[in-house]
Amino acid sequence: MHTALVWFRRDLRCFDHAALSCALQRYERVYCAFVFDTAILDVLPDRRDRRVGFIWRSVVELDEALADLGLRAGRQGAGLIVRHGRADEEIPRLARQLGVHAVLANRDYEPAAIERDARVAQGLLQAGIAFGDFKDQVIFERDEVMTQGGTPFSVFTPYRNAWLKRLAAHGPGDWPVAPYAAQLAAKPADARLPALAELGFGGADRELLLPAGMAGGRALLADFAGRIARYKASRDFPAQKGVSYLSAHLRFGTVSVRELVRLALAGEGEGAQCWLNELVWREFYQMILWHHPRVVDAAFRPEYDRVQWEAAPQLLEAWKAGRTGYPIVDAGMRQLAHSGYMHNRLRMIVASFLCKDLGVDWRAGERHFADLLLDYDLAANNGGWQWAASTGCDAQPYFRIFNPVTQSQRFDPDGRFIRKYVPELATLPERHIHAPWLMDAGAQASAGVRIGHDYPAPLVDHAAARKRTLLRYGAVGGAVPRAGG
Numbered sequence: 001m002h003t004a005l006v007w008f009r010r011d012l013r014c015f016d017h018a019a020l021s022c023a024l025q026r027y028e029r030v031y032c033a034f035v036f037d038t039a040i041l042d043v044l045p046d047r048r049d050r051r052v053g054f055i056w057r058s059v060v061e062l063d064e065a066l067a068d069l070g071l072r073a074g075r076q077g078a079g080l081i082v083r084h085g086r087a088d089e090e091i092p093r094l095a096r097q098l099g100v101h102a103v104l105a106n107r108d109y110e111p112a113a114i115e116r117d118a119r120v121a122q123g124l125l126q127a128g129i130a131f132g133d134f135k136d137q138v139i140f141e142r143d144e145v146m147t148q149g150g151t152p153f154s155v156f157t158p159y160r161n162a163w164l165k166r167l168a169a170h171g172p173g174d175w176p177v178a179p180y181a182a183q184l185a186a187k188p189a190d191a192r193l194p195a196l197a198e199l200g201f202g203g204a205d206r207e208l209l210l211p212a213g214m215a216g217g218r219a220l221l222a223d224f225a226g227r228i229a230r231y232k233a234s235r236d237f238p239a240q241k242g243v244s245y246l247s248a249h250l251r252f253g254t255v256s257v258r259e260l261v262r263l264a265l266a267g268e269g270e271g272a273q274c275w276l277n278e279l280v281w282r283e284f285y286q287m288i289l290w291h292h293p294r295v296v297d298a299a300f301r302p303e304y305d306r307v308q309w310e311a312a313p314q315l316l317e318a319w320k321a322g323r324t325g326y327p328i329v330d331a332g333m334r335q336l337a338h339s340g341y342m343h344n345r346l347r348m349i350v351a352s353f354l355c356k357d358l359g360v361d362w363r364a365g366e367r368h369f370a371d372l373l374l375d376y377d378l379a380a381n382n383g384g385w386q387w388a389a390s391t392g393c394d395a396q397p398y399f400r401i402f403n404p405v406t407q408s409q410r411f412d413p414d415g416r417f418i419r420k421y422v423p424e425l426a427t428l429p430e431r432h433i434h435a436p437w438l439m440d441a442g443a444q445a446s447a448g449v450r451i452g453h454d455y456p457a458p459l460v461d462h463a464a465a466r467k468r469t470l471l472r473y474g475a476v477g478g479a480v481p482r483a484g485g
């Protein structure tokens with residue numbers, strides 16, 4: 001009998017799933033497995049890491065959902081075989097134990113994952129077991145969307161136009177699972193799901209504020225479907241419920257990007273179109289990472305690797321702690337610490353502030369986001385940071401520097417978001433909430449807030465910092481980023 005093992009990674013769902021659908025259609029018996037990979041988990045700095053909790057809950061749900069799918073197709077005992085160890089050892093070992101002919105997985109485009117998969121494929125090959133991978137986490141991958149000259153795009157708009165053209169020709173695709181569920185194999189009797197504490201993680205004080213698993217993704221998607229028409233108008237205001245909050249679900253594959261694209265295509269008006277645009281940004285950065293893996297450590301535009309950043313650990317720590325003295329920056333940083341999420345407008349503001357007001361290397365900020373973001377994704381995070389630092393492809397020009405006060409006035413006009421995350425400023429009137437250091441002693445007394453005591457004075461003066469940044473970038477011959485494909 002021909003048997004296969006489907007190895008789940010960042011695709012924790014059992015609907016519209018390329019590797020699972022293909023395996024069930026091609027093989028007579030299909031096992032499913034997930035590995036809590038110690039090569040990844042052991043280096044996480046925080047044992048209360050929210051992502052591990054999110055994955056663990058999603059894995060528990062996936063196990064039950066696979067069992068249920070099997071039962072409804074008349075197959076007892078299906079589910080997820082869960083291992084805890086190095087994936088490059090566990091997967092070949094499990095495949096040998098089960099005696100499968102092939103291991104199938106959905107492709108991952110991060111350099112470390114590519115290397116891991118190569119090691120797994122090698123280990124399987126030695127046992128005469130095939131390894132097959134599938135496109136699943138994006139609509140178009142690698143070199144499917146290229147310039148007419150056959151080179152990768154480095155500017156977003158022409159990439160998006162080519163992407164949309166290809167979508168119109170091919171559609172988003174669909175990988176059904178349920179019709180083939182009778183092929184699911186019963187998992188071995190000793191397969192037991194380890195508790196979160198057994199993995200060395202957990203902790204009551206790091207609550208998961210986002211619903212996990214396919215059910216969590218479905219609930220957020222249903223909620224957003226009713227708001228998508230207003231997306232364009234509301235997406236930039238962190239105090240409003242304007243965005244989808246689906247990024248962690250996209251990261252871990254508890255939603256399918258194809259169903260999201262179908263939702264956007266079915267939506268009418270600017271809101272749905274604008275949202276589709278964001279899904280294309282996600283693929284743009286995935287494509288950039290695939291073609292230019294050096295961006296992991298280096299500027300996409302090499303001249304910017306010569307920028308002389310400030311060695312200022314105390315500035316970096318104040319930024320991380322949300323104590324810069326700029327309320328909108330501090331509100332964003334505290335949202336991140338509190339929830340593992342930060343609104344996109346705030347990501348842009350705080351990233352710009354770190355690089356262009358504090359003069360700190362964008363890589364330090366990127367690392368901090370990587371440690372804390374529930375939706376942390378190497379391609380999107382690196383792309384976002386290099387955009388903000390003006391070192392990336394199609395980034396904002398270095399001389400266009402966000403003013404944290406005017407950004408605050410524009411995108412949190414009544415200070416509602418600031419008041420939520422910086423409660424020590426909650427009593428300030430609207431006219432002072434964006435730049436509280438401008439209050440005179442009388443205004444401070446009547447608001448009951450002493451700047452420099454209850455809330456920090458600004459770490460830097462924005463106008464002076466702006467001048468320093470122009471010199472810093474100008475010194476390496478910083479030119480206006482190129483236009484064109």
Ligand SMILES: Cc1cc2nc3c(=O)[nH]c(=O)nc-3n(C[C@H](O)[C@H](O)[C@H](O)COP(=O)(O)OP(=O)(O)OC[C@H]3O[C@@H](n4cnc5c(N)ncnc54)[C@H](O)[C@@H]3O)c2cc1C
Binds near residue numbers: 248344383
């Ligand atoms: C400095 C910086 C760092 C970032 N780091 C990450 C990260 O680690 N992981 C991550 O998923 N996104 C990252 N982003 C992009 C963006 O901020 C988040 O995707 C978005 O805030 C997630 O919220 P949402 O799901 O409600 O987004 P929505 O506005 O509802 O967008 C829908 C989806 O589109 C994608 N998307 C939206 N904007 C972008 C973008 N600019 N680049 C790439 N994809 C996008 C995401 O998958 C998102 O879930 C970063 C942006 C910046 C400026």
